[in-house]
Amino acid sequence: GAGVSQSPSNKVTEKGKDVELRCDPISGHTALYWYRQSLGQGLEFLIYFQGNSAPDKSGLPSDRFSAERTGGSVSTLTIQRTQQEDSAVYLCASSLVGLFGEQFFGPGTRLTVL
Amino acid sequence: AQSVTQLGSHVSVSEGALVLLRCNYSSSVPPYLFWYVQYPNQGLQLLLKYTSAATLVKGINGFEAEFKKSETSFHLTKPSAHMSDAAEYFCAVSEGGSQGNLIFGKGTKLSVKP
Numbered sequence: 001g002a003g004v005s006q007s008p009s010n011k012v013t014e015k016g017k018d019v020e021l022r023c024d025p026i027s028g029h030t031a032l033y034w035y036r037q038s039l040g041q042g043l044e045f046l047i048y049f050q051g052n053s054a055p056d057k058s059g060l061p062s063d064r065f066s067a068e069r070t071g072g073s074v075s076t077l078t079i080q081r082t083q084q085e086d087s088a089v090y091l092c093a094s095s096l097v098g099l100f101g102e103q104f105f106g107p108g109t110r111l112t113v114l
Numbered sequence: 115a116q117s118v119t120q121l122g123s124h125v126s127v128s129e130g131a132l133v134l135l136r137c138n139y140s141s142s143v144p145p146y147l148f149w150y151v152q153y154p155n156q157g158l159q160l161l162l163k164y165t166s167a168a169t170l171v172k173g174i175n176g177f178e179a180e181f182k183k184s185e186t187s188f189h190l191t192k193p194s195a196h197m198s199d200a201a202e203y204f205c206a207v208s209e210g211g212s213q214g215n216l217i218f219g220k221g222t223k224l225s226v227k228p
Binding site for chain 1: 148150156157158159160163204214215216217218219220221
């Protein structure tokens with residue numbers, strides 16, 4: 001009965017470095033979402049997975065951002081050549097497709113780019 | 115395109131007073147609507163949801179919201195505020211279906227004075 005988990009909880013990196021953020025969804029949830037929460041932009045949708053496929057990548061802010069999902073479970077969000085404007089809390093959510101869109105959120109990863 | 119507007123980025127009430135947090139939405143299809151709460155340094159927790167059943171929706175912790183199609187509103191209320199209600203509240207809209215990513219408002223931070 002575990003909820004959505006994310007790791008690391010905090011990540012501090014230097015500008016220009018690559019980072020990987022991990023999300024473990026609730027078992028059996030086929031849909032997985034990444035959002036970004038920042039002071040200036042509020043909560044923004046980044047990407048959606050149905051199984052291992054990502055039919056909609058339109059929310060990714062630049063080509064430095066990519067994500068994958070393997071085995072219909074764990075997902076990794078990768079940010080290459082990080083910039084200071086990437087500093088934010090990255091939230092992952094999962095849901096059962098068709099369940100009125102109700103999503104269950106993880107605690108987030110706070111990314112700080114120095 | 116869907117959008118959500120939350121009036122008031124910060125609302126302050128006295129303990130025991132009525133809580134009213136406003137949310138207006140825009141959607142081209144009948145929407146699914148949600149209120150989430152975020153306590154400091156935590157993820158998002160679902161308070162309640164509207165999925166085209168009863169227009170008055172009751173949620174956790176004594177909160178409720180009423181869907182008013184004519185006003186395109188989904189305001190959140192609680193008759194009597196508790197200190198523990200101090201948090202940030204987000205209204206969100208989804209078209210549901212196979213993707214169903216959430217579009218969030220900017221959030222309203224609720225302060226409760228003793």
